Amino acid sequence: xxxxxxxxxxxxxxxxxxxxxxxxxxxxxxxxxxxxxxxxxxxxxxxxxxxxxxxxxxxxxxxxxxxxxxxxxxxxxxxxxxxxxxxxxxxxxxxxxxxxxxxxxxxxxxxxxxxxxxxxxxxxxxxxxxxxxxxxxxxxxxxxxxxxxxxxxxxxxxxxxxxxxxxxxxxxxxxxxxxxxxxxxxxxxxxxxxxxxxxxxxxxxxxxxxxxxxxxxxxxxxxxxxxxxxxxxxxxxxxxxxxxxxxxxxxxxxxxxxxxxxxxxxxxxxxxxxxxxxxxxxxxxxxxxxxxxxxxxxxxxxxxxxxxxxxxxxxxxxxxxxxxxxxxxxxxxxxxxxxxxxxxxxxxxxxxxxxxxxxxxxxxxxxxxxxxxxxxxxxxxxxxxxxxxxxxxxxxxxxxxxxxxxxxxxxxxxxxxxxxxxxxxxxxxxxxxxxxxxxxxxxxxxxxxxxxxxxxxxxxxxxx
Ligand code: BG6
Numbered sequence: 001x002x003x004x005x006x007x008x009x010x011x012x013x014x015x016x017x018x019x020x021x022x023x024x025x026x027x028x029x030x031x032x033x034x035x036x037x038x039x040x041x042x043x044x045x046x047x048x049x050x051x052x053x054x055x056x057x058x059x060x061x062x063x064x065x066x067x068x069x070x071x072x073x074x075x076x077x078x079x080x081x082x083x084x085x086x087x088x089x090x091x092x093x094x095x096x097x098x099x100x101x102x103x104x105x106x107x108x109x110x111x112x113x114x115x116x117x118x119x120x121x122x123x124x125x126x127x128x129x130x131x132x133x134x135x136x137x138x139x140x141x142x143x144x145x146x147x148x149x150x151x152x153x154x155x156x157x158x159x160x161x162x163x164x165x166x167x168x169x170x171x172x173x174x175x176x177x178x179x180x181x182x183x184x185x186x187x188x189x190x191x192x193x194x195x196x197x198x199x200x201x202x203x204x205x206x207x208x209x210x211x212x213x214x215x216x217x218x219x220x221x222x223x224x225x226x227x228x229x230x231x232x233x234x235x236x237x238x239x240x241x242x243x244x245x246x247x248x249x250x251x252x253x254x255x256x257x258x259x260x261x262x263x264x265x266x267x268x269x270x271x272x273x274x275x276x277x278x279x280x281x282x283x284x285x286x287x288x289x290x291x292x293x294x295x296x297x298x299x300x301x302x303x304x305x306x307x308x309x310x311x312x313x314x315x316x317x318x319x320x321x322x323x324x325x326x327x328x329x330x331x332x333x334x335x336x337x338x339x340x341x342x343x344x345x346x347x348x349x350x351x352x353x354x355x356x357x358x359x360x361x362x363x364x365x366x367x368x369x370x371x372x373x374x375x376x377x378x379x380x381x382x383x384x385x386x387x388x389x390x391x392x393x394x395x396x397x398x399x400x401x402x403x404x405x406x407x408x409x410x411x412x413x414x415x416x417x418x419x420x421x422x423x424x425x426x427x428x429x430x431x432x433x434x435x436x437x438x439x440x441x442x443x444x445x446x447x448x449x450x451x452x453x454x455x456x457x458x459x460x461x462x463x464x
Contacts, residue, residue: 005401006461012077012116012412013457015434016367018123018167019083021421022059029060030096032089033128035135039183048427056422057437063106069444070418071113073434074454078110079366079414081120081167084127084148091127092144100155107159119156120164120223121149121206124172124182124424131184136172136195139280142202149206153213161218163210164296165203168225169253170196178319181425189318190275197277200256204290211290222257223296223366226250227303228346228353232327237307241324244269245305248320258295258358260288273318295354296366298416299347299396301340304329335392337372338430344395351403351410364412368396371430384436384447393449394462401461415453419444
């Protein structure tokens with residue numbers, strides 16, 4: 001029987017995870033160190049409650065149980081990422097057979113349960129061996145990443161048909177090179193631009209390699225956190241500020257990945273401040289000819305901006321904020337548990353923008369979700385009553401449905417995240433899962449939202 005918000009029968013229902021956040025580093029599993037292992041080792045106090053990426057949700061040992069739970073909450077798709085430093089501990093060179101066996105068995109397990117794996121190659125986790133040689137600032141890292149991507153395609157290309165080159169590539173640029181919330185904690189716009197550029201080139205190289213591989217009918221994409229930028233008013237100065245924020249935080253990856261070139265205005269700004277990256281002669285052609293097949297859209301909150309009120313100090317380090325100020329809109333709806341604005345229509349605006357300005361590229365919502373602190377307080381009869389999460393997802397899905405009705409080429413919805421996991425420097429502060437995890441005992445319990453999403457995915461929609 002049809003429901004009011006009916007999605008197509010082949011819609012993808014699932015949730016997303018990343019290697020560092022769920023696997024645990026394991027013992028004797030041959031994994032090399034990533035920047036997260038290193039940073040935690042040197043500055044544990046930068047992590048919430050001093051908790052690092054050591055155990056997380058212990059997926060490395062519990063994946064069989066977890067795949068059954070993923071099936072029990074009705075998913076037909078599930079996103080993982082490969083840990084580069086698990087697969088190739090030194091970043092380049094020798095492949096770790098234990099990692100190959102683990103990922104191979106995990107993929108089989110998913111397929112055997114009717115769940116299609118979506119595999120992302122990079123979720124913030126640079127191998128430390130490469131970081132020591134410059135990380136994304138160094139062109140050699142682009143070559144190393146290309147080799148890693150080719151290795152992954154060769155090993156698993158016959159089983160995996162949805163690949164992604166990067167998750168939220170702007171985040172390591174912001175965190176590592178502008179605002180000091182990721183390693184290597186630099187504040188250096190010139191390096192930031194080089195890192196962003198090298199990442200875009202690396203993505204295009206992986207797309208090229210994938211398309212050139214024999215016998216694949218799979219698709220390759222990129223996952224971007226698109227944060228629609230809304231001006232305080234229609235006043236030209238506010239509009240200009242909003243456009244600048246959009247250029248820096250959205251179009252810096254969206255345009256090269258989907259259209260194959262950078263926006264002229266962004267190039268002008270970068271040049272004006274003497275930040276143009278070092279490029280190689282063939283890069284422009286490479287980017288133009290190797291755009292993605294599919295786009296993952298991560299959406300949590302909008303960005304609201306207003307015209308700059310104070311002239312920035314020209315002697316201080318350049319930041320995108322030279323072009324706009326943040327604007328706190330009166331009356332905005334908040335996720336008080338996390339401190340992020342909730343604006344459901346943003347998801348629709350993104351999808352319509354993709355339809356109108358990005359060739360209506362095939363897309364799906366690859367992350368959307370609600371982080372909540374101290375979620376245990378909502379336990380009743382042994383189950384977390386996360387009605388707030390159900391409402392959050394439902395209200396966003398209504399806008400996804402509307403965009404789809406209006407012709408947007410959106411094919412699925414993944415929530416962040418499957419089971420509660422460790423998050424970058426926030427550790428276990430904000431819980432996001434359909435499934436709760438007791439970090440002491442590693443016991444999993446499906447939340448109310450997990451039961452709800454099962455019903456939604458079985459009906460491919462919902463009534464109210
Ligand atoms: C997303 C990232 O942007 O935000 C995830 O892709 C992350 O990896 C999530 O876990 C939530 O972040 P936080 O800081 O609320 O735990």
